[in-house]
Amino acid sequence: MKKVNFLVGTILAILFLLCSTKAFAQKQINIDFAAEVDTIKNFLGGNKGPGSYGTYLNELGMRYLRTHDYHGAADYCFYSSFWNTDESGNFTTINPSFDPDNPLHYDWTETDNQLMQIISGGFEIYFRIGVSYPNPMYPMATYEPPVDSYLDTLSFSRFAELCRRTVMHYNDGWDDGYYYDIKYFELWNEPGGIFWEGSAVQYCRMFQAVSDSIKSFDPSIKIGGPGAVPTTTIGLHPEYREGFIRFLDSTDTDIDFYSWHIYGAKNPFCLKEYADTIRTLLDISGFIDAEIHITEVNHNLDSTLDSFVPSPLGAAYYLSLVLTAQKSPVDLFLWYPCAAFSVGDILYTPSANSMIAFHLMQEETPIIVHSTGEEVIEGHFDTDTTNFMVLAAKSEDENKLYILVSNYHSDNVDYEVNITNLPWGFADSIEVRRNLIVDTLNFAEFVDTISGGDSLTIFQPDMAAPSVLFLRLQKLSPTNVRENIADVIDVVDVFPNPFNSA
Structure with a gap:
């Protein structure tokens, strides 16, 4: 050609x-x-990973990796003994003997290894505190609220201390830990969906307890949530949007970011309307400094992605999502999963290349x-x-x-x-x-x-x-100037566009 x-x-x-x-x-x-x-904005990231995709994800401009859906690593029930387990390793009932202050009640091994992989890949950790999607291939987590006891379903002091110890392990070296300086801790994933079998009131009380606990250790840590399910994002279930924000305001509870998810949007520009609405709700309640995070986003999660991602339609759709987020009050934008733009062994799909183009702009022409x-x-x-x-x-x-x-x-x-x-x-x-x-x-x-x-x-x-x-x-x-005469001849001689066979 x-x-x-x-x-x-x-x-x-x-x-x-x-x-x-x-x-x-x-x-x-x-x-x-x-x-x-x-x-x-340098605001892109993804979920899971990096696995073998480290260099590739860097090319796509991903800065943050959210610790969700590892099915073990970063799931609190796996790295603590908060819950009892059955003979298959499935989590069953609350363990009344769990002591969140006792290092012997934690096993950080799997989570340590996963977070070390994130750091060594050059990414920043975005720590989701909670549980992964139910998958029968792994021991099943429990989606019950981590209350202090079955007799006190609105108290979360032990879980709040567990979260504080998690921060201490990864940011302050507690229990042979690390000094990763993790900035963001997101509390839970999609309450109102399958990840949460409690009520909105219980989630609000849990958030309050965890926020107060972590802030008492390090006020600079950014605490947020709820990783809202898409129906909450679009306003159909306001108890985790308007209701949650009103609770925080009425109880004088800190929130540093509101996080939400969106899938299946037919028009990419809808992101701006949802982000503007959330910004207004936060501002009205006095949370003018709270950030807005999209912590899961994709066209969908079914098999149609196999043809959508490696197409110009997918490339334009995903790019328009990012361009919309760029001009909206969105501070972080995390794809689900991080390797969303690869199909099989094909990494550099049209959709991936559109993200590479955006990242080049962010780096070279900011x-x-x-x-x-x-x-x-x-x-x-x-x-x-x-x-x-x-x-x-x-x-x-x-x-x-x-x-x-x-x-x-x-x-x-x-x-x-x-x-x-x-x-x-x-x-x-x-x-x-x-x-x-x-x-x-x-x-x-x-x-x-x-x-x-x-x-x-x-x-x-x-x-x-x-x-x-x-x-x-x-x-x-x-020293890099090239002759222009041949290019002028090309412009005159080859129109119309020779790259289309028609």
């Missing part, structure tokens, strides 16, 4: 149009290089600049999936400009990208790289070198939804 490019300055754009035999209406995307808006062209909706997310999103960002030295365009669902096909207020002169040479995710290409890269200027116009045809465009402009140093 011939290596060709359609990235042009103002003069080349005129040649481009004169040589075209196809008339089309371009989607206008305007970028103002000088208008700084925000910075890209300063967001003003852009236009976005097409999103508010409300009616189940019936209207319109979604076209743009993110533009520059490097701190202003030698790079990266642009991501996620076309999940729109009528846009051909783009005209107008960039103004560039700090580059006509004597500068600009390398332009395009990575395309379309029906026939998975992150295919095409490179051109053009003349600089204070404004540039770049045309990109044939980007019908679903698709992803990753556009990178970099001012070259004199």
Whole structure:
């Protein structure tokens, strides 16, 4: 396949149009290089892992790994003797002899090994205190509330001390422990679902006891929850959203972050509405400094992912989720599972590559600049999936400009990208790289070198939804400048786009 490019300055754009035999209406995307808006969040992570995926997850930009669904490691009933067990190792009844202050009542081995793997992989630990999803292949955890006794179902002092000792073991060396400086401890996972057989009142009382206990040891630790089940996230079961936040307010209980889950969203932009609602609820109750964490998110968890993930549709969907979170009051964004973007032995799927592109922007061009062209909706997310999103960002030295365009669902096909207020002169040479995710290409890269200027116009045809465009402009140093004549000939001679067989 011939290596060709359609990235042009103002003069080349005129040649481009004169040589075209196809008339089309371009989607206008305007970028103002000088208008700084925000910075890209370093907020991505995942659940489980890293296993053998360490390097891969780093490439995807995952910073945090949440300790959920190891089915043993990081599950409190496995590393403590809080519960009695049967001959098969299944957890049965509360152990009245459990003493949370006694090191002999803990077995940290499996959890130590798992957390060490997270740390050695270069990740930060996001510690979920609770239990994993029920899986008959493993000893079965209990989902009953960890109360002090069956006669006192609203007291959680022993469990609260267990949580405090967990923090001490991993942050302060207690019981031959570590000094990991773990920042986030999330209390439980999806109360209101299968993980919690108690009431909302019991969860609130447990959270209060645990928060007070951990804060008494280290006030800087961030405590949050509840890892809300998706029906709570969307407001159908408010007892773990509005009710939980009201309880915290009325009892003067600290919460450092509210965490929630979302699966099956038809329109990625719904994340902003849910995040905005939670932000408002927290602010009204005075928790203005509390963070918002999405601790589980995916398109779904069934076998359809096998075809969705390795497709342009999946790439655009997942990228639009992240771009929505970027512009929403979301502080952490954790995929479930961490290896969500691989299918079998295939790691670098279109969906994975769209995440790699975002991570490159976060690392190399962290300063967001003003852009236009976005097409999103508010409300009616189940019936209207319109979604076209743009993110533009520059490097701190202003030698790079990266642009991501996620076309999940729109009528846009051909783009005209107008960039103004560039700090580059006509004597500068600009390398332009395009990575395309379309029906026939998975992150295919095409490179051109053009003349600089204070404004540039770049045309990109044939980007019908679903698709992803990753556009990178970099001012070259004199030693890296390449000849431009051959590239000009390519632009004139090969239009329309040769990468589509039609």
